[in-house]
Amino acid sequence: MAAGQLFSRTTQALFYNYKQLPIQRMLDFDFLCGRETPSVAGIINPGSEGFQKLFFGQEEIAIPVHADIEAACAAHPTADVFINFASFRSAAASSMAALKQPTIRVVAIIAEGVPESDTKQLIAYARANNKVVIGPATVGGIQAGAFKIGDTAGTIDNIIHCKLYRPGSVGFVSKSVCSYSYSCLCQFHLSHIKDRFWVNSLKDHFHKWSMGASSIFILRCI
Template identity: 50%
Template sequence: VYAKTLLSLMMRHRHPQGKFLIIGGGIANFTDVAATFTGLIQALNQFADDIKEHNIRIWIRRAGPNYLEGLRKVKACSDKLGLGLKVYGPETHITAVVPMALGLTAPLPEPDLSAACGPPKRSLVKVPDGVQVKPAAAKAPAQGDITPATTAVVYGLQHRAVQGMLDFDFMCKRKKPSVEAMVFPFSGNHLEKFYWGTGEILVPVYTTTQEAIAKHPSVTVFINFASFRSVFETSLEAMQYPAIKTVAIIAEGVPEQQTREIIKVAEDKKIDIIGPATVGGIKPGCLRIGNTGGMLDNIVMSRLYRPGSVAYVSKSGGMSNELNNIICRNSDGVYEGVAIGGDRYPGSRFLDHFLRYQADPGAKLLLLLGEVGGTDEYDLIEAAK
């Protein structure tokens, strides 16, 4: 319906030079790109003659789960109808289609959609002659608690997210799964089966956080998938246990007053908060929080299964995937990445993570992706001075 409405509005008035429809977006974490193109393909079939008559040129740049299948389908539809669509994937920068569509830059060759997505082409940036590169991070002991041995408790029966974390663990060659237990208060204690590579493992599910922490004392990360209605109580409960050092709050719409109370408790107990309204974070070779990094094909493409040297912080989880893509094409890869969330009062600030990265000798280059609104970026500038 959305695609049909948009095309019908574009054809309401004719323009002598034609019109452009640019369809783009960041690399999705869990949105099925092929499924989202179903409505677009139906609209193209319905309005094909009108699109030609109004000289509407369509450019697409999309990536994420099943993006190759989606691009193949929409390209096949275009070829059948003679619409001349231009389609690009993550090999093209997210904004590159705009100047190409408007004729400001020469169009790049379209990707080979018949081939499987392979490793990205590298385009390393050379340092100009005479430019002095500052030394890497100070040789101080790392403050972070995330290691290849770090384990987590997941609140909520999130099978897809947990399976994604376990697949990431296996790909990183972790010795044991990062998810030790799950908490789901609406059923009795039981075991849930997940894949570990080609084998299977059983993850215990408990009705209370207290029992989960008591039976798994080595857990240091609490990943909270509770809704905004109950995330306040469940997060405060998790922070009561001294073993918990990091809490990730995925839910959106958490009341600001509750968020501020969570932040106050976390500061008093020296607990790191990621979120609310976040996809989480990722440390290649160590831990992936929930759906961070997208599907496995994107993990492989962005080389998130082994650590690089670039540590970044962003607000948006979707734009984090774009950063992963850009970093892997212009450096040796991601060392760690965190999306702090887009709410007014994030549990941690840009500066908090940059100070942590600065003290970590593994982080050689620090990268920030800010957004419109807020002043946290200015705090970071002052700290850098």
């Protein structure tokens, strides 16, 4: 990947706390973008092991399920994104455990209500170790035509309508992203879209995007 680029068409993630719909939406997006490999390499469901059947296009696939973060990272060393769907009670601890894994580069925390003191610890650790945290309290993020986190951009119909399955040249950061935002931005060949950031600052993301070749201009919406 280019310097400053968070995601690409080969990015794979580990999904913490099994949720069928967000994972299936990620796989549908992958297929629509023409990816060769699914973006979800493995699922972490504490206390459970085995496989979970989902669809990649018309093909049914079996995604490995692991009982803990360490085992999942060891089994999937190329998966460098950690998508955390844990509740606010355990989101900080599981996110910190993921950040401490050498293979994990980006952590996305979906939960709202993570204590501020825990968030500050995540900030300090991520910055000291050159890692990226999206959230807490985020819908996620998307790189058009390449990779998306969980429920970002909604249904497959909305993704098609907004043309998010193709690469673009606009970086967009917002505290609250709605379907209308995607619809408007698709007219400008959207490249990246991110929802609310707490741990990494707006300046951090502007700097990363400015280093890449895909973002011609960057928008901020408050």
